[in-house]
Amino acid sequence: MSRLSTGFIALAASALAAASLACQTVTRAVDQAKPPVSGILYSDDFSDAGSGWDREQYDGGSTDYLDGQYQILVTESEADYWANPGLNYGNVRVETLATKAGGPDDNDFGVICRYQDVGNFYYFVISSDGYAGILKVNDRETTALGTGRLEPSDAIRQGSATNLIAAECIGATLSLYVNDELVAQVEDTDFSRGDIGLIAGTFDTPGADIRFDDFRALER
Numbered sequence: 001m002s003r004l005s006t007g008f009i010a011l012a013a014s015a016l017a018a019a020s021l022a023c024q025t026v027t028r029a030v031d032q033a034k035p036p037v038s039g040i041l042y043s044d045d046f047s048d049a050g051s052g053w054d055r056e057q058y059d060g061g062s063t064d065y066l067d068g069q070y071q072i073l074v075t076e077s078e079a080d081y082w083a084n085p086g087l088n089y090g091n092v093r094v095e096t097l098a099t100k101a102g103g104p105d106d107n108d109f110g111v112i113c114r115y116q117d118v119g120n121f122y123y124f125v126i127s128s129d130g131y132a133g134i135l136k137v138n139d140r141e142t143t144a145l146g147t148g149r150l151e152p153s154d155a156i157r158q159g160s161a162t163n164l165i166a167a168e169c170i171g172a173t174l175s176l177y178v179n180d181e182l183v184a185q186v187e188d189t190d191f192s193r194g195d196i197g198l199i200a201g202t203f204d205t206p207g208a209d210i211r212f213d214d215f216r217a218l219e220r
Contacts, residue, residue: 054083072200080201090193095166103207112197124167155181
C-alpha cells in the first residue's frame with residue numbers, strides 16, 4: 001500500500017548464514033559504488049565523536065554519535081529528526097549505510113541534500129517495511145515528489161537489515177538509489193545547492209532507532 005509521508009520536519013545457523021551473506025552483499029555494493037579517491041568530497045565513519053555532526057537531545061528524540069556510528073532516535077510519533085555536518089555542495093552524490101536498530105518497521109530514514117535551513121531541503125528515504133521516495137520541504141511544508149507518496153521497492157532489505165542508501169542531486173535531477181538500484185527519480189529546480197545530512201522519522205508508532213555508518217559525499 002502506498003503511503004503519503006506525513007512526518008513533521010521537527011534470527012540457528014541458517015539465520016546467521018543469511019545475515020552474513022546479506023552483510024557481504026551490502027559491502028560489495030559499497031565497494032562497487034566507490035569512485036576514484038579524488039571524487040570523494042567528504043567522508044565520515046563516525047569513529048570520532050568530534051567530527052562536527054549535531055549532538056542534540058530533544059523531548060522526542062536525539063541525534064548523536066553512538067558506538068562508532070551515528071544514531072538518530074525518534075521517540076515520538078509523526079516526527080522526523082535530522083543532522084548536518086555544515087557543508088555546501090551543488091551537484092553531489094550522498095551515500096550511507098543505514099540499519100534499523102530498534103522500533104517499528106513503519107519508519108523512514110535516509111539522506112539529505114541541498115539543505116538550506118530547517119524549512120527548505122530535499123530528503124531521500126526508505127522504510128524498514130519496504131517503501132521509498134524523494135521528498136521536499138519547502139517553507140516547512142513537506143511534499144513527496146513524483147507520485148506524491150512513498151512507493152514500495154523490492155530493492156530494500158526490510159526489517160533490521162542494512163541498506164546502502166544514495167542520493168544524487170545533479171542539476172534539476174534528483175535520484176534515489178537503494179543497494180545500487182535506482183528506485184526513484186524526479187525533476188525539481190527549487191534548490192540548487194546546500195548542506196547534506198541524515199534523517200530519520202516515525203509515522204503512527206514511535207521509537208525509530210536508526211544507525212548510520214560510512215557516510216560519504218562524492219563529486220558529480
